[in-house]
Amino acid sequence: MADTTDCLAADRLRMTPGPTEIPAPVRERLAEPAPNPDLEPEFFTCYRNLTDKLTRIHAAGPAGEAPATPDRDTVVLGGEGILGLEAAITSLVSPGDRVLCLSNGLYGDGFADFVEQYDGEPVRCGVPWDETLDPDAVEAAIESADEPFDVATMVHCETPTGTLNDLEPILDVLEAHNIISVVDAVSSLGGAPVPTDRIDICLGASQKCFSAPPGLATCTISDRAWDRIETVETGSLYTDLEPWRTAAAEGEEWFPYTHLASNVLGLDAAANLLLEEGLESVFDRHEAAATLCRDRAAELGLDPYPASHEACSPTVTALEFSGSATDLQERLRTEHDIVVATGLGELEDDIIRIGHMGHNARPERVERTMDALAAVLE
Incomplete structure (x- = not known):
């Protein structure tokens, strides 16, 4: 051996x-008998409770307070955090769509790669990796474009360089031009305030600040993002967000695929620890x-x-x-x-x-x- x-x-x-x-409470929850996520009603209840907790965590402002009624839906996908990034592009971008990809690091560049992979046209707006995103450069890129952008992507915390972008002024520019925002907040959610209430799709992952095992991606999604998602034909099952709008809802207890039951239980325990603290x-x-x-x-x-x-x-x-x-x-x-x-x-x-x-x-x-x-x- x-x-x-x-x-x-x-x-x-x-x-x-x-x-x-x-931490130990999460490990203990992972060790519980795994439910059948497709057949046991209790699991659907657990999933809905988890998404409610994650919505509060995603929406927490600098003082740690979340809106009483956050106006975003949260879904949990069965896959590592990169799944969320790819799913956002798959679900929002049709072939030929031009996407404004804001970047000051590896994962910002990665969004542009996903856009190309799904036959969109990325328009890169970048700064050196040791700097933060520049709202004036974003404004200039939008104003000088031949055609308007429907979607823009960016990263909150660029993990490879430890750089944290100030999202608020960037979101001001995107909102002024009615552009749907997609933010990779994988390395900041649960460890720093994220202005999720202003982001159309905000992406997280279980293995970072949540301190749960790798294997789950979290996504908060606005109504206007859902509306666009429903118009895009992805040709994909696993990376299509559209079915998750009604998955696990009261009266419609199903998932697009068999969920990672033990991981969901572990993330629920991790969310409890954050909210209790x-x-x-x-x-x-x-x-x-x-x-x-x-x-x-x-x-x-x-x-x-x-x-x-x-x-x-x-x-x-x-x-x-x-x-x-x-x-x-x-x-x-x-x-x-x-x-x-x-x-x-x-x-x-x-x-x-x-x-x-x-x-x-x-x-x-x-x-x-x-x-x-x-x-x-x-």
Whole structure:
């Protein structure tokens, strides 16, 4: 039998920007007997309760308060977070449609790739990866276009660079031009306020700030997004959002495919933890963890990758490293049993990334990580 000691290391600290550490109450819920998600009425009730909780979490403002009656529907798809991004494009974009793709990172560029994959025409509006999206550039791109845009895409937190975009001024521009907004908030939902009440499709994932296992994508969808979705013929089953408008509704208890029952139970437990703590407290905890991480990094002579501290995300810190980031990552794992991430793509060996999101956004975890980083650097 193969030795699994290394991959099952109980004391290992995984300070990655997703998947994150899964707390005990979530693990206990995952261990419950799995219901049949197609046949047992209780599961449909659990699913509806979960979507209600997620709607409140998605809609939470800076003070952690959500509207009493949020005006967005939330659905939970059976697939990793990327499924939500692809499903949004599949469901909104017909062949030949021009889509404004705002980008300052890998996942912003990825939206344009999806548009091309589904025979749309992406029009890219980008800035350097260490900067944030520029509302003036967005306005100029819209005004100079030969034809109007119906859909625009962007990312809230670019996980590979730790950059957090200020969405409000961008949404102001899109609303003024009546453009449907699609936002990847996978790495910020549940860890930072997201103006979901102004976003037509806002996308999240279970394995980031929710601290549940990978396997579920969350989507909040506005009425006008639903109206457009119903006009688009996707030719797809798994990435089509349209059937989810009525799935699991009272009196229409069905799913487009067999749902991931145990994952749904785990995400429900994770949502309970966030709501019990209080979202304002959750957001404050993430800000404190991020500040501690960057203060300790400054003591070590390490600077954040984003050009300004205001652009740094409260959920992940990306630090520039003049040596080999992959070698540093390996030494942290083998010498200190701590897992961190490096950059992605061309930045793989130039950036070390520390995830202080979800259950890991706690000072003792950040301190242990930075102590180990200091020891390795010395």
